[in-house]
Amino acid sequence: MKEKVYKILPGFLQNCLVYAYNRQAYKRRYGGEYQNFRKEKKENRHLSxxxxxxxxxxxxxxxxxxxTQNSDYxxxxxxxxxxxxxxxxxxxxxxxxxxxxxxxxDAITVKTSEKLEKSKTGGTTGKSLEVKFFFRDxxxxxxxxxxxxxxxGYELGKKTAWFSGKNLLTDSDVKKKRFWKTDFVHHVRYYSTFHIKDDYLKYYVEDLIRFTPEYFVGFPSTILEIxxxxxxxxxxxxENAVKAVFPTxxxxxDETRYYIEKFFKTKLYNQYASSEGAPFIIECEKGNxxxxLQTGVFEVLDENNQPAQSGRLVVTSFTTAATPLVRYDIGDSITLEDADKKCSCGNNNPLVKEILGRIDDFIYSVENGKINLGNVSNTLKDTKGIIRFQAVQNKLDELDLYVVTDKEIYSKQIEKIFIENWRDRVGNVMKIHLKYVDEIPVEGSGKYRIVKNNIKDLL
Ligand SMILES: [Zn+2]
Known part of the structure; x- marks a missing residue:
């Protein structure tokens, strides 16, 4: 209902509503204990x-x-x-x-009379899950x-371009080629992540140049396309306009980082958490x-649940008292850095070598096993003119590759290189079906997925 009313309001009033909505959210986020936590976090930056x-x-x-006292489970x-x-x-x-x-x-979420904040997490399998948070968490x-x-240098109020999974646009916006809404009070412009296609990208780029935000926050796949x-x-x-890009x-x-830093002439600083409330992994100014450790416990485990240098990430998160995550297997895998390696940035927390990403974001080859997201995206090596692709696996021995190309640059020769890159990874047995398409739709969450594995339940 609310959405229906929003959609028929004039653009100016829609912007006001975006602001009003944010003000509500900000009041909760930045109220209560927020300032005390800010102080504590700043003091803790240089703990040994x-x-x-x-x-x-x-x-x-x-x-x-x-x-143990408050969750039945x-x-x-x-x-x-x-x-x-x-x-x-x-x-x-x-x-x-x-x-x-x-x-x-229900049994995991604690019983309390306090009002809790709800957070829906999009499962990659499509089923979503609702976890809850205490406001102080x-x-x-x-x-x-x-x-x-x-x-x-970021603070609320700095000019920011935001790319999130909320669809704020109306048909009339799309007709007018306005793919954003602005909160003029907090200087945030929200760009739609649902309209990323070639015909529209021009308007995104030109508006971003006009707006010249100091910061980018949001889905890196969208920022990458732009x-x-x-x-x-x-x-x-x-030049020197964008201070940092904060992906979520x-x-x-590597590809994402390279193109975003190159075009926007800035640096990207990665951060890992999750909508379920995982503890944080953050990138420092040295790129590490x-x-x-102050946000939770990180365990990296092998198939036998033994500690490993590289493996599944299992987390216990201190800010999840309402729907507690205790030894939660989040479905991502990471590789730790050698324990004796130190960073010169002044942060003494242990280092991660690589976040390998969603365990379910992989292609499975009977010959070679799992091909992770990084390796999938590296199949673009030495190619030109592939604007976007998506690898979909519906059968063990078959792979569908949907490819959007720039027809002026792309050629049979490049197709050959692309297929060879895939062969290097999946081997020679798997059937590869190359399908040229005009666009690849984003998911309901607004994210674009490079890999869709529909057989992982069989593995
Ligand atoms: Zn560091």
Missing amino acids: LEELKAYQKNRYAQFIEFV YKKTIGNIEHAELIENISSLPIVNKEVLRNNI SQERFAFLDDFRSRF AKYGIANGYDFP AETIT LHLE
Whole structure:
């Protein structure tokens, strides 16, 4: 209903509503304990590794005690484990995966009379899941995120281009080629992530040049398309305008970083969390990723649940008291850096070598096993004129590649290189069906997915 009313209002009033909506959200986010958390996070930036571990141990104990007392599910599963609150004993607690979380969501979520914030997480399998947050936990999460962004000069009120999964446009906007809404009070322009196609990209690039935001926040796949379009069509983005790009929600490939930094003449700083409320991994000014121990516990485990250098990421997150994540297998895999490697940026948290991304974002080859997202995107190596592609696997021995090309640059020769790149990864047995299309639609969440694996339940 609300959406229906919004859609028939004139553009000016729609912008006002966007502002009003934000003001509500900001009041919650930046109210309560937010300022205290900001202060704490700033002070904690330079703790020694020992201090960070002591802080983590303490928060862990408090968190586990709260969880066992207030969540019916955890009362049952960890209430009887001796000294479950000691971080040394974490491996005696059961691991919870996405399916377990989904099936037990009511028993896991704590019983409280306090009002909770709801967060819907889009499952890659299409089924969404609703987790809840105490407002103070959200405030701590935003304080942490803002502390991270403030290291690069960002504050609320700075001119920002935002690319999120909310569809704010009406048919009339699309007709007028206005693919954005502006919150004039907070200087945020929200660009649609649902209209990223060649006919429209021109309007995005030209408006971004006019608007010249200092910061970009949001889906990197969308920002990437705009950057690639800008480069391909000879647009020159103003120098020294953009201070930083803060991607959210998707894995960053080398390609993504390269094109975004090149076109917008800036640096991208990655950050990893999740809508379920995972603890944070953040990139520093030296380009290294740090596991932020003050936000939770990170375990990297192999198939036998033993600690490993590279493997599944299992998290316990201190800011998820309402729908607690305790040893949650988030479905991503990462590789840790050698423990003795230190970063010179002043942050003493341990380093991550690589976030490999969604475990379910892979193509499976009977010959070669899993081909992860980074390797999939590297199939563009030495090619030209492929604007976008999507790899879809519906059968074990078949692969569909949907490809959008620039017909003036693309050629049979490039097709050959592209297929060879795929052969290097999937081997020679798999059947590859190349399908040339005019566009590849985004998902309901507004994200564009480079890989869709529809057989992972068989594996
Ligand atoms: Zn660093």
